[in-house]
Amino acid sequence: MNSPLNLMSPPAIVRRESVLDTKAIQALDSAHYMHPFTDHQDLATRGSRVITKADGIYVWDSEGNKILDAMSGLWCVSAGYGRTELAQAAYQQMMELPFYNSFFQTTNVPATQLAAKLSTLAKPVGDRRFDHVFFSSSGSESNDTNVRMVRRYWDLLDQPQRKVIISRKNAYHGSTMAGASLGGMSGMHAQGDLPIPNITHIEQPYFFENALPGETEQAFGVRAAGWLEEKILEVGPEKVAAFIGEPVQGAGGVIIPPDSYWPEIQRIVDKYGILLVSDEVICAFGRLGYWFAYEKFGYKPDLVTFAKAVTSGYIPLGGVMVGNRVAKVLIEKGGEFNHGYTYSGHPVACAVALANIALMERENLVGRVRTDVGPYLAEKFKTLAGHPLVGVAETCGFTAGLVLVKNKATQELFAEDLGVGMVCRRHCFANGLIMRAVGDRMIIAPPLTMTHAQIDEMVALITRCLDLTYAELKDKELLG
Numbered sequence: 001m002n003s004p005l006n007l008m009s010p011p012a013i014v015r016r017e018s019v020l021d022t023k024a025i026q027a028l029d030s031a032h033y034m035h036p037f038t039d040h041q042d043l044a045t046r047g048s049r050v051i052t053k054a055d056g057i058y059v060w061d062s063e064g065n066k067i068l069d070a071m072s073g074l075w076c077v078s079a080g081y082g083r084t085e086l087a088q089a090a091y092q093q094m095m096e097l098p099f100y101n102s103f104f105q106t107t108n109v110p111a112t113q114l115a116a117k118l119s120t121l122a123k124p125v126g127d128r129r130f131d132h133v134f135f136s137s138s139g140s141e142s143n144d145t146n147v148r149m150v151r152r153y154w155d156l157l158d159q160p161q162r163k164v165i166i167s168r169k170n171a172y173h174g175s176t177m178a179g180a181s182l183g184g185m186s187g188m189h190a191q192g193d194l195p196i197p198n199i200t201h202i203e204q205p206y207f208f209e210n211a212l213p214g215e216t217e218q219a220f221g222v223r224a225a226g227w228l229e230e231k232i233l234e235v236g237p238e239k240v241a242a243f244i245g246e247p248v249q250g251a252g253g254v255i256i257p258p259d260s261y262w263p264e265i266q267r268i269v270d271k272y273g274i275l276l277v278s279d280e281v282i283c284a285f286g287r288l289g290y291w292f293a294y295e296k297f298g299y300k301p302d303l304v305t306f307a308k309a310v311t312s313g314y315i316p317l318g319g320v321m322v323g324n325r326v327a328k329v330l331i332e333k334g335g336e337f338n339h340g341y342t343y344s345g346h347p348v349a350c351a352v353a354l355a356n357i358a359l360m361e362r363e364n365l366v367g368r369v370r371t372d373v374g375p376y377l378a379e380k381f382k383t384l385a386g387h388p389l390v391g392v393a394e395t396c397g398f399t400a401g402l403v404l405v406k407n408k409a410t411q412e413l414f415a416e417d418l419g420v421g422m423v424c425r426r427h428c429f430a431n432g433l434i435m436r437a438v439g440d441r442m443i444i445a446p447p448l449t450m451t452h453a454q455i456d457e458m459v460a461l462i463t464r465c466l467d468l469t470y471a472e473l474k475d476k477e478l479l480g
């Protein structure tokens with residue numbers, strides 16, 4: 001027999017500090033690696049930035065540049081980089097049970113414990129409780145699961161004609177056929193005959209672009225929710241299965257709805273009896289200061305999508321919190337639900353998620369967003385709103401967006417083809433800061449571990465990059 005393993009002592013990590021041949025990696029990358037959402041001819045001419053290591057809130061590239069990652073990887077690394085206990089949890093679980101499936105009446109300990117833990121974190125609201133979880137490995141897969149569950153639910157209730165799912169323009173719900181169809185990204189729909197049938201979209205609740213002159217935010221929120229009712233009536237209420245929305249639209253540019261929006265959406269879905277799906281792939285696990293963001297906005301979803309920060313991005317995991325309204329029907333009337341993934345309830349991913357949640361609880365990462373670093377970031381963004389290039393600067397929890405404008409007094413926007421957001425993003429990278437550009441909306445979603453001093457450092461970098469962008473635009477006589 002092999003000698004017993006000391007499960008608590010993973011082998012020492014050998015740090016690969018040797019100098020990397022960046023050009024060689026870039027050549028291999030360009031020749032063989034097809035990247036997501038990438039123009040490969042463009043990539044080949046410019047070469048990829050090779051990220052080689054990370055610690056805390058910083059990443060390093062192969063040229064040794066240290067970069068403050070204000071996007072947490074891609075909205076994922078909420079606990080920050082270099083957390084030994086997450087690596088330890090993965091190592092230990094890999095040695096104990098690296099994989100077993102959850103089909104055929106089997107289960108594993110971490111998946112079971114995580115499901116139970118998530119059920120306690122997803123607070124009951126009104127008559128909705130979340131006693132059940134369905135696991136996948138990503139946000140996209142989870143939204144495919146939602147489509148399957150929503151349609152199965154209505155079939156089981158003898159209303160098979162209820163198939164239409166209403167979503168919003170500029171929403172992001174993933175990149176599988178169902179995810180991309182639910183999303184409202186016109187560039188994605190233009191490739192591959194999307195959306196698939198029975199998915200339709202309404203306008204987004206974006207005050208800055210869609211409000212009428214003189215309209216208050218509160219009035220706009222109610223009017224924007226009203227677009228859902230108009231669509232329900234247009235489709236025919238008897239055909240509508242569900243509405244899906246992100247609490248705050250992330251990839252769409254951190255679009256924060258007015259407070260009046262979600263309660264009015266709730267009123268409308270209740271009126272027509274349709275299911276409400278809250279896609280919290282970005283917003284859950286503390287990003288908005290709550291474990292789940294429906295709590296912040298006070299609505300009652302039937303299904304809640306999660307992924308990303310459930311493991312702080314250390315390993316892929318996603319899933320759906322299944323509310324009692326849907327779970328009861330699926331379980332009591334449904335028999336076998338013919339849906340699932342090889343990696344549903346992957347023991348290593350679930351073990352990392354349990355360790356990540358324990359870490360978040362111990363460091364109060366969720367609470368500090370609500371009462372400490374969230375308000376501090378909001379205060380700092382108020383000062384950024386005064387910058388001559390900034391039209392609006394707004395935050396929600398620990399995510400934020402600002403709009404670059406040609407003329408501050410009139411709030412006139414730049415022509416789209418100027419790509420001003422990308423100009424700003426270039427200055428960010430060159431100055432050691434990762435910030436996302438969505439059109440001319442610059443957005444951040446930093447690790448929830450940030451200290452006040454690190455927030456100051458980030459805001460100083462943002463200011464510097466705005467100054468540099470402003471100077472470049474002024475030189476080119478592009479300001480209004």
Ligand code: PXG
Nearest residue numbers: 138139140172173174246251279281282307
């Ligand atoms: N729903 C939401 C709300 C998301 O933000 C997905 C689903 C899909 O998750 P997966 O794990 O399948 O990627 C997401 C993902 C961006 C960006 O540019 C955002 C995401 C993914 C890629 C890029 O901001 N969000």
